[in-house]
Amino acid sequence: GQQVMQIPQYQHVQEGEDFTTYCNSSTTLSNIQWYKQRPGGHPVFLIQLVKSGEVKKQKRLTFQFGEAKKNSSLHITATQTTDVGTYFCAGDATSGTYKYIFGTGTRLKVLA
Amino acid sequence: NAGVMQNPRHLVRRRGQEARLRCSPMKGHSHVYWYRQLPEEGLKFMVYLQKENIIDESGMPKERFSAEFPKEGPSILRIQQVVRGDSAAYFCASSPPGVRTSYNEQFFGPGTRLTVL
Numbered sequence: 451g452q453q454v455m456q457i458p459q460y461q462h463v464q465e466g467e468d469f470t471t472y473c474n475s476s477t478t479l480s481n482i483q484w485y486k487q488r489p490g491g492h493p494v495f496l497i498q499l500v501k502s503g504e505v506k507k508q509k510r511l512t513f514q515f516g517e518a519k520k521n522s523s524l525h526i527t528a529t530q531t532t533d534v535g536t537y538f539c540a541g542d543a544t545s546g547t548y549k550y551i552f553g554t555g556t557r558l559k560v561l562a
Numbered sequence: 563n564a565g566v567m568q569n570p571r572h573l574v575r576r577r578g579q580e581a582r583l584r585c586s587p588m589k590g591h592s593h594v595y596w597y598r599q600l601p602e603e604g605l606k607f608m609v610y611l612q613k614e615n616i617i618d619e620s621g622m623p624k625e626r627f628s629a630e631f632p633k634e635g636p637s638i639l640r641i642q643q644v645v646r647g648d649s650a651a652y653f654c655a656s657s658p659p660g661v662r663t664s665y666n667e668q669f670f671g672p673g674t675r676l677t678v679l
Contacts, residue, residue, distance in 0.1 A: 483667065492653055493605065495667035538604060548593070549618055550668070552605040 452477045454555040469526040471556035473539035482522045487534040529560045566671035574677045581641040583588045594637045595655045630646030644678045
């Protein structure tokens with residue numbers, strides 16, 4: 451079945467450093483979503499990417515969808531302590547299903 | 563507009579008891595998803611429902627687990643004869659109806675933390 455892997459599993463950075471998490475799917479995706487989950491909280495939608503090679507920015511966050519639509523990345527510039535949490539990608543297969551397979555997540559800790 | 567509501571927030575059950583988890587989607591949303599999250603792990607899809615219909619339950623264990631989304635009232639995830647391995651956070655998410663449902667974000671509830679003693 452479809453699998454979505456993320457690396458790294460954990461990342462500790464000093465406040466002000468950059469951070470990147472990578473998402474790789476075993477199958478081609480029709481679209482991909484990114485979510486953030488704070489410790490003890492629930493996932494919150496960040497963004498959706500649909501087009502091959504698409505790049506979207508939200509302030510310090512940059513999201514990219516690979517040309518082959520099998521991988522994606524999230525880059526945070528100059529991390530802040532408020533960025534702490536687990537970042538999940540969620541992929542929807544090209545069959546156009548409504549079912550999103552969530553990645554394994556990258557847990558980010560920011561040291562002040 | 564209230565968000566997705568789940569109750570109870572915390573549920574403690576002894577082995578062999580039944581657990582009933584409720585989810586009220588956002589107003590106007592007719593799609594409901596249930597996910598299970600084990601500590602330190604990602605979200606695992608369980609089931610996708612629309613009003614009165616189970617669309618995809620491929621992530622549900624074959625036994626003891628069932629879900630429904632009646633015409634009136636919340637969606638219910640029921641776990642019969644719970645075992646310790648059922649301890650997890652169960653999240654419900656909803657999304658609005660639409661032709662291209664897969665392009666809609668999912669709004670998550672706060673989750674129900676189930677502990678089986």
